[in-house]
Amino acid sequence: MKLFDYRKSYDKNELKIQDIGNNPIDFFIKWFKEAEDTSEIIEPNAMTISTVDKNNSPSSRVVLLKQIKSRSLIFFTNYNSNKGKALDKNKNICASFYWPPLERQVIIKGVANKIPEVESQNYFSSRPFESQAAAIISNQSEKISSYESLLKKYKSFIDKNKNTKLNRPKNWGGIEIIINQIEFWQGRRNRLHNRIQCVFDNDSWEYKILSP
Numbered sequence: 169m170k171l172f173d174y175r176k177s178y179d180k181n182e183l184k185i186q187d188i189g190n191n192p193i194d195f196f197i198k199w200f201k202e203a204e205d206t207s208e209i210i211e212p213n214a215m216t217i218s219t220v221d222k223n224n225s226p227s228s229r230v231v232l233l234k235q236i237k238s239r240s241l242i243f244f245t246n247y248n249s250n251k252g253k254a255l256d257k258n259k260n261i262c263a264s265f266y267w268p269p270l271e272r273q274v275i276i277k278g279v280a281n282k283i284p285e286v287e288s289q290n291y292f293s294s295r296p297f298e299s300q301a302a303a304i305i306s307n308q309s310e311k312i313s314s315y316e317s318l319l320k321k322y323k324s325f326i327d328k329n330k331n332t333k334l335n336r337p338k339n340w341g342g343i344e345i346i347i348n349q350i351e352f353w354q355g356r357r358n359r360l361h362n363r364i365q366c367v368f369d370n371d372s373w374e375y376k377i378l379s380p
C-alpha cells in the first residue's frame with residue numbers, strides 16, 4: 169500500500185456559479201439525476217450523515233436518501249440509535265455525497281426533525297416484510313450478545329408473525345433535514361477544484377465561490 173503514490177487527476181467537468189441557477193436544490197436534483205444515470209454509481213442515494221452527541225463528539229455514517237423535497241432531504245432510521253439520540257440533543261446535521269465517477273461532492277448542512285408519523289407509517293408499510301421485521305427486532309446501536317442471538321430473535325419473530333401485517337415501531341421513522349447550506353464541489357485539474365457554496369439566509373439563497 170503506497171498511499172502517497174495515489175495521484176488521481178480530476179478533469180471530467182467544470183462548475184461555474186451561473187450553472188447553479190435560482191434554486192440550488194433544483195441544481196442538486198440535476199446532479200443527483202446525473203449520478204443516477206451513471207452506471208458505475210451503484211447507490212447514488214448513499215449519503216454520509218454526521219451528527220454531534222451530548223458530549224460534543226462527532227459521528228458519521230452512511231444512510232440512504234429516500235426523498236428530496238423543495239428544501240429538505242428525508243432518510244429513515246431508528247430514533248433510539250446513536251444518531252437518533254444525538255439528534256434529540258443537537259438537531260444540527262451534515263449530509264455529504266461523493267460520486268467518484270463524476271468527480272463530484274455535495275455537502276449539505278441543516279437541521280433535523282422527525283417527519284409526521286403517518287408518513288413514516290406509509291413508508292414502513294411499503295417495505296418488504298423481512299425489512300419490516302428487521303426494523304422491529306433490531307435495537308439499532310445497542311450491544312448484542314452475539315450475531316447468532318440476533319438471527320434467533322429474527323427467525324422466531326418471523327415464525328410468530330408470518331402472514332400478519334406488521335406495525336411500525338414508534339421508534340422507527342423518517343428524519344427530515346431542512347437544508348440551510350449546500351456546497352457543490354467539482355474536481356478540476358491540478359487540484360484547482362470548483363467549489364460553490366449556497367447559504368439560505370433571509371428567505372433567499374446567497375452564493376459564494378470558495379477557494380479549493
Ligand SMILES: Cc1cc2nc3c(=O)[nH]c(=O)nc-3n(C[C@H](O)[C@H](O)[C@H](O)COP(=O)(O)O)c2cc1C
Nearest residue numbers: 214227229230231232244245246249250251252309
Ligand atoms: C450503504 C448503506 C446504507 C445504509 N442505510 C441506512 C439507512 O437508511 N438507515 C439507517 O438507519 N442505517 C443505514 N445504514 C447503517 C448505518 O450506516 C449505521 O450503521 C446505523 O444507522 C447505525 O448508526 P448509529 O449507531 O450511528 O446510529 C446504512 C449503511 C450503509 C453502508
